[in-house]
Amino acid sequence: MKRTTIIFSLAGLALTAAAVLVLASSGTPADTRSVIVQGDDLESVARAVQDAGGTITHELGIINAVAVDLADEQIAVVRRSESVSRVHENLTLSSAAKGGNSRNKSTTSDTSTATAIDSDPVNGETFKGYSAYPAIVGADLLHEKGIVGQGVTVAVLDTGLNAWPQITKNSTKRNRLLAHYDAITDQSLHLSAYSDTSGHGTHITSAVVDSSTDENTGRFRGVAPDVSLVAVKAFDGTGRGSYADVIRGLEWIVANKDLYGIRVLNLSFSAPVQSHYWDDPVNQAVMRAWEAGVVVIVSAGNGGPDPMTVGVPGNVPYVITVGAMTDSYTPDDRTDDRLTTFSATGPTAEAFVKPDVVAPGGHIVAMMDFFAQIAHEHSEFHDGGQYFVMSGTSQAAAVVTGVAALMLQADPALTPDDVKCSLMAGSHPAVGPDGALAYSVFQQGAGLVNAYDAVFNTATGCANRGMDISEDLAGTEHYAGYARQNGDGEYYIEGLEGSSMLWSESMLWSESMLWSESMLWSESMLWSESMLWSESMLWSESMLWSESMLWSESMLWSESDLTSSSIAINTWVDQE
Numbered sequence: 001m002k003r004t005t006i007i008f009s010l011a012g013l014a015l016t017a018a019a020v021l022v023l024a025s026s027g028t029p030a031d032t033r034s035v036i037v038q039g040d041d042l043e044s045v046a047r048a049v050q051d052a053g054g055t056i057t058h059e060l061g062i063i064n065a066v067a068v069d070l071a072d073e074q075i076a077v078v079r080r081s082e083s084v085s086r087v088h089e090n091l092t093l094s095s096a097a098k099g100g101n102s103r104n105k106s107t108t109s110d111t112s113t114a115t116a117i118d119s120d121p122v123n124g125e126t127f128k129g130y131s132a133y134p135a136i137v138g139a140d141l142l143h144e145k146g147i148v149g150q151g152v153t154v155a156v157l158d159t160g161l162n163a164w165p166q167i168t169k170n171s172t173k174r175n176r177l178l179a180h181y182d183a184i185t186d187q188s189l190h191l192s193a194y195s196d197t198s199g200h201g202t203h204i205t206s207a208v209v210d211s212s213t214d215e216n217t218g219r220f221r222g223v224a225p226d227v228s229l230v231a232v233k234a235f236d237g238t239g240r241g242s243y244a245d246v247i248r249g250l251e252w253i254v255a256n257k258d259l260y261g262i263r264v265l266n267l268s269f270s271a272p273v274q275s276h277y278w279d280d281p282v283n284q285a286v287m288r289a290w291e292a293g294v295v296v297i298v299s300a301g302n303g304g305p306d307p308m309t310v311g312v313p314g315n316v317p318y319v320i321t322v323g324a325m326t327d328s329y330t331p332d333d334r335t336d337d338r339l340t341t342f343s344a345t346g347p348t349a350e351a352f353v354k355p356d357v358v359a360p361g362g363h364i365v366a367m368m369d370f371f372a373q374i375a376h377e378h379s380e381f382h383d384g385g386q387y388f389v390m391s392g393t394s395q396a397a398a399v400v401t402g403v404a405a406l407m408l409q410a411d412p413a414l415t416p417d418d419v420k421c422s423l424m425a426g427s428h429p430a431v432g433p434d435g436a437l438a439y440s441v442f443q444q445g446a447g448l449v450n451a452y453d454a455v456f457n458t459a460t461g462c463a464n465r466g467m468d469i470s471e472d473l474a475g476t477e478h479y480a481g482y483a484r485q486n487g488d489g490e491y492y493i494e495g496l497e498g499s500s501m502l503w504s505e506s507m508l509w510s511e512s513m514l515w516s517e518s519m520l521w522s523e524s525m526l527w528s529e530s531m532l533w534s535e536s537m538l539w540s541e542s543m544l545w546s547e548s549m550l551w552s553e554s555m556l557w558s559e560s561d562l563t564s565s566s567i568a569i570n571t572w573v574d575q576e
Contacts, residue, residue: 031071031072032055032069032070032071032074033069033070033071033089033090034057034067034068034242034244035067035069035075035087035088035090036060036065036066036067036068036089036090036243036244036247036281037049037054037066037067037068037084037086037087038063038064038065038084038085038086038281039065039081039085040064040083040085041064041083042059042060042061042064042065042066044083045064045065045066045083045084046059046066047083048078048081049068049070049074049078051081052070052074052077052078052081053074054068054069054070054074054078055068055069056068057069057244058186058244058245058247058248060244060247060248060285062247062251062288063247063281063288065247065281067090067242067243075087086279088243088281090242090243090244131217131219131220131221131365132327132360133207133223133359133360133364133399134219134220134221134222134223134399135217135219135331136327136331136448137223137359137360137399137403137448137449137450138450138452139220139223139224139402139403139406140219140220141451142406142451143219147406147409147410148171148224148225148226148227148406149209149224149225149226149409150226150227150409151409151412152224152227152228152261152263152264152405152408152409152412153178153227153228153229153230153260153261153262153263154209154224154227154229154230154262154263154264154266154401154402154405155229155232155253155260155262155264155265155266155294156201156204156208156229156230156231156232156265156266156268157232157234157246157249157250157253157266157267158196158200158201158204158205158231158233158234158266158269159196159197159199159200159201159202159233159235159236159569160182160195160197160198160202160231160233160235161177161180161193161194161195161196161201161205161231161233162194162195162196162367162369163177163191163192163193164202164367164386166210166212166221166386167202167206167209167210167211167229167367168191168192168229170211170225170226170227171211171220171225172226175191176209176226176227176228176229177191177228177229177230177231178228178230178260179191179230179231179256179260180193180195180230180231180233181230181231181232181233181252182195182232182233183232183233183245183246183248183252184233189233194369195231196233196237196369197237197372197373198236198237198238198239198373198374198569199368199372199373199374199375199388200235200239200268200374200394200569201231201233201235202366202367202369202372203364203366203368203374203388203390203395204266204268204366204394204395204397205367205398206221206222206366206367206368207222207223207364207366207395207399207402208222208223208224208227208266208398208399208401208402208405209222209225209227209229209402210222210366210367211225211226221365221366222402223399223401223402223403223405223406223451224401224402224403224405224406227264227402227405228261230253230256230260230262232249232252233249234246234248234249235269235568235569238373239373239568239569240568241269241567241568241569242567243281243282243567246269246282246285246567247281250282250285250286250288250289253265253289253294254288254289257292262294263294263295263404263408264294264295264297264404264405264408265289265294265295265296265297266297266397266398266401267286267296267297267298267299267313267397268298268299268392268393268394268395268397268398268569268570269299269394269568269569269570270299270300270301270302270303270310270311270314270393270568270570271312271313271567271568272311272312273310273312273349274312276349276350276478277312277315277316277317277348277349277350278473278475278478280312280313282312282313282567283312283313283315283316284473286298286313286316286319287316287318287469287472287473288473290316290318290319290416290469291469291470293415293416294416295320295404295408295416295419295420296313296316296318296416297319297320297322297401297404298314298316298320298321298322299314299322299392299394299396299397299570300314300322300324300344300345300354300355300393301393301570302342302343302392302393302394302570302571303342303344304323304340304342304343304344304345305339305341305342305343305345305443306345307345307346307347307491308345308346308347308348308349309345310344310346310354310355311344312567314344314355315352315354317348317350317352317354317464318417318420318464318467320356320400320419320420320423321354321355321356322356322357322358322361322396322397322400323339323340323343323344323355323357323359323361323393323396323443323444323445324340324342324358324359324360324361324362324391324392324393324395324396325338325339325340325343325359325360325361325362325396325444325448326338326340326360326361326362326363326391326576327360327362328362328576329363337430337448338430339358339430339444340361340362340391340573340576341576342391342392342393342571342573342576343355343358343361343393343396344393345442346442346483347442347481347483348481348483350478350479350480350481351480351481351483351484352480352483353481353483354445355393355444355445356423356424356446357400357423357427357445357446357448358444358445358448358449359400359448359449360399361391361392361394361395362391362575362576363389363390363576364389364390364395364398364399365387365388365389366387366388366390366398367386367388368382368386368387368388368390370382370384370385374388374390374572375388378572381575389575391573391574391575391576392570392572392573394570399449400423400449403449403454404419407422407423407455410455411455418460418463420463420464421459421460421461421462421463422454422455422457422459423446424445424446424459424462424463425446425453425454425459425462426449426450426451426454426455426456426457427445427446427447427448427450427453427454428447428448428450428453429446429447429448430444430447430448440491442483442491466479482494
C-alpha cells in the first residue's frame, strides 16, 4: 500500500529565517514580482493566474507551473484557487564570481594579460598546458581503446558557450555542436554564436569535450573529446539566473532529448536548500530529466567543508552528485592527493549520503575567453590566449559528465541508474596507511571516479534501490536515507556504526592517504537503499539530529507557501 507524504514529520535541515519569505500586503497593482505558480496541471494553473490579471512569462509544463508577474493582492487571489498548490518567488542571485560575493576571492589587483597559468600560484612550478585530469580518472586509458564519447550527446546548462573550434568540432574536425538554446530569451541561437559573457559555461564545457591534445603528453585535454554537444544558456554574463529560466532550460532539454540524442546533462550550479528535495521546483524538473532517461551530473557545491552543505539540485537522491579533490599540482605523485577544502559535504536533510563520488576539481585548465566576466575579475589565472585555471565542484562535475559519456559509448543500453551504479562501484575510496577511510563517506561518497573501472566493472542494481522516481514525482511516496548523528555529533550510517564510517573533525583533510583499488560499495554496505518517508519514521533517541537541525515553527513553510527561489553558479574559490 502506498504511503502519502507527511511534510513536517521529520527533517534535518537548518533553515534561516531568510529562507522563507512572506509577502507583504502593502503592494499595489503596479508593484509586481515574479513568482512561480504550481498546481496539478498547466492549463488550470495558467487559467488561475490569467483570471487574477497576471502576466505569464514562462510556461513550465515539466512541473505543471507558470512563472508570472503578480502584485501582492493578485497572489492572494491566486492562492485561493483550488487549482494552485504552491507559489514560489522567482528571485535571482548573483554568481559569486562577480564582484564581492566571492568566497575566498583573490584580492590581487593585477589586470594584465597575466601568465599565472605558466606558474603554479602555490609553489611556482610550471603547469602551462596542464591537462592531467583525464588521466587522473583513467579516461586516457579508454581513449587508447577508441572510447572517446562517439555517439553520445552531452547537454550543458550554464552561462552559455563561446564557439571555440576545440569545443564545436571533435577530434576529426567535424562539427558536433547540435543545438545552442537560450532559455532566458526562449530562442535558438546560431551554432557559432558567442553567448557566454560569464566564461563559466565555456570552461565547464571545455573540460568535458575539448578535442585538442596537450603539446607535452599528446593526450586529449577533454574527458570525452568526441561527444556531440548541446549548449543551453540559463545564466547571464554576471552569473545571475532564475528558477524559471533554469526550469525552462531543463524542460527544453527533456523535450529535445530524442531529437539530439541527449544522454548526459551537466548541471554545475548550486542553490541553498530550502525545502525537502521533492518540493523544490528545480529539483522536480531535474527528477523529470532523470525519469526521462537522461543521466544528470550535478556539482555538490563549494560551501564545504562543513556537513550538510550540499545544495540544490545536488540534494536530489537519484542524480550523481560530485565533490572535488585535487592532485596538489603533482599529477605523478598520488600520495599527496586530497579532498579540496571547499567541497560540500553531506548528509542531506533527508539523510542520504552525498556526494556520490569525487573527481578532480582543483586548478582545472580549460577554455575561457580573456574578456569573459570571470577571467576579467581573475585575470591572473588566464594565459592571455584561450585557457583559464579555475577550481570548484563545477569543474569536478564536468569531469564526471565526460566519464558518463564514455560509459555510454561503451554500453549504450545503460540506464541512468546503471550509470550511477557502475560509476560508484568503479570508484576508489581514499584510505590511509592503515587501510581505513581517509575521509568519511559524507565527504567522498564512493571515492574518486575511475573511468576505466566504471566501464569494465560488473556491478548491477546498486543505485537508487528501493526508490521509485515516478511515485516520488507523483507525491505518493518520498524517501529518506540511513544517515544518523550520534550524541557526540558524529554522522554515521545506520547499521554501519564503525569508526571508518563516521564524520568527525579528526577525519578532515588527511595529509597521508591513497585512492584505494578496493571497492567501498558492496552487498554488505547497502548505501543506495532507502526507506519510505512517513509519519512513523521518527528518529529514535539513539539517532538524534542536533536541535539546530530540526524544523522549528519559525522555519516552516509559511501559509503563503512563498519561498525564495534563488540560484547561482557555484561560488569562486581559491585554487587548490
